[in-house]
Amino acid sequence: EAGVAQSPRYKIIEKRQSVAFWCNPISGHATLYWYQQILGQGPKLLIQFQNNGVVDDSQLPKDRFSAERLKGVDSTLKIQPAKLEDSAVYLCASSLELGEETQYFGPGTRLLVL
Amino acid sequence: GESVGLHLPTLSVQEGDNSIINCAYSNSASDYFIWYKQESGKGPQFIIDIRSNMDKRQGQRVTVLLNKTVKHLSLQIAATQPGDSAVYFCAENISGAGGYNKLIFGAGTRLAVHP
Numbered sequence: 001e002a003g004v005a006q007s008p009r010y011k012i013i014e015k016r017q018s019v020a021f022w023c024n025p026i027s028g029h030a031t032l033y034w035y036q037q038i039l040g041q042g043p044k045l046l047i048q049f050q051n052n053g054v055v056d057d058s059q060l061p062k063d064r065f066s067a068e069r070l071k072g073v074d075s076t077l078k079i080q081p082a083k084l085e086d087s088a089v090y091l092c093a094s095s096l097e098l099g100e101e102t103q104y105f106g107p108g109t110r111l112l113v114l
Numbered sequence: 115g116e117s118v119g120l121h122l123p124t125l126s127v128q129e130g131d132n133s134i135i136n137c138a139y140s141n142s143a144s145d146y147f148i149w150y151k152q153e154s155g156k157g158p159q160f161i162i163d164i165r166s167n168m169d170k171r172q173g174q175r176v177t178v179l180l181n182k183t184v185k186h187l188s189l190q191i192a193a194t195q196p197g198d199s200a201v202y203f204c205a206e207n208i209s210g211a212g213g214y215n216k217l218i219f220g221a222g223t224r225l226a227v228h229p
Contacts (some may be wrong), residue, residue, distance in 0.1 A: 042203050042219030043158065055214045091157050101146050101207045101215050105157030
């Protein structure tokens with residue numbers, strides 16, 4: 001079974017630029033999560049989707065971050081404009097269905113904002 | 115409040131010894147706990163989980179202990195191997211009103227295994 005795929009693996013941008021990350025969850029997984037992991041910290045949930053609907057985006061900085069999962073499969077996370085403090089690893093995870101606690105993580109996208 | 119923390123940021127052990135990684139949680143409503151292993155450059159990998167109605171669960175070389183009285187969780191790794199070197203996170207699951215789950219992660223403990 002293929003795992004969660006993410007791209008790109010690394011991205012370096014200057015502050016105020018825009019960036020987008022892509023995630024393909026495990027096939028058949030209805031629930032998808034985006035996390036931000038700052039160096040030396042545990043992952044922090046940004047947004048959770050159930051199919052193509054948002055379940056929880058309470059910790060997403062909506063003034064600059066946006067995410068979508070239009071067809072209920074792949075998802076993109078965008079930052080516009082980026083700030084220095086957005087430097088982090090952005091992890092995508094998926095679980096089989098809403099209420100299924102076990103989440104499977106992708107390798108992450110490491111973002112450096114200069 | 116919602117928080118999961120770890121007592122020891124770094125743990126160094128000799129190969130073959132047993133390792134114990136500790137974690138404290140603060141939310142009494144948490145009903146499910148997971149330990150993840152994260153190797154450098156990779157995403158967190160599920161190791162073992164335990165529900166709040168249990169106090170012990172064993173896997174292959176790993177055991178998780180849950181003490182709800184003092185809100186403490188521990189991960190025991192038997193016969194630690196170099197491949198066990200990684201950062202270990204505990205996470206508590208909080209069930210939302212809409213039936214969804216939210217994982218709250220601790221800061222992590224780095225396990226370094228020396229030959």
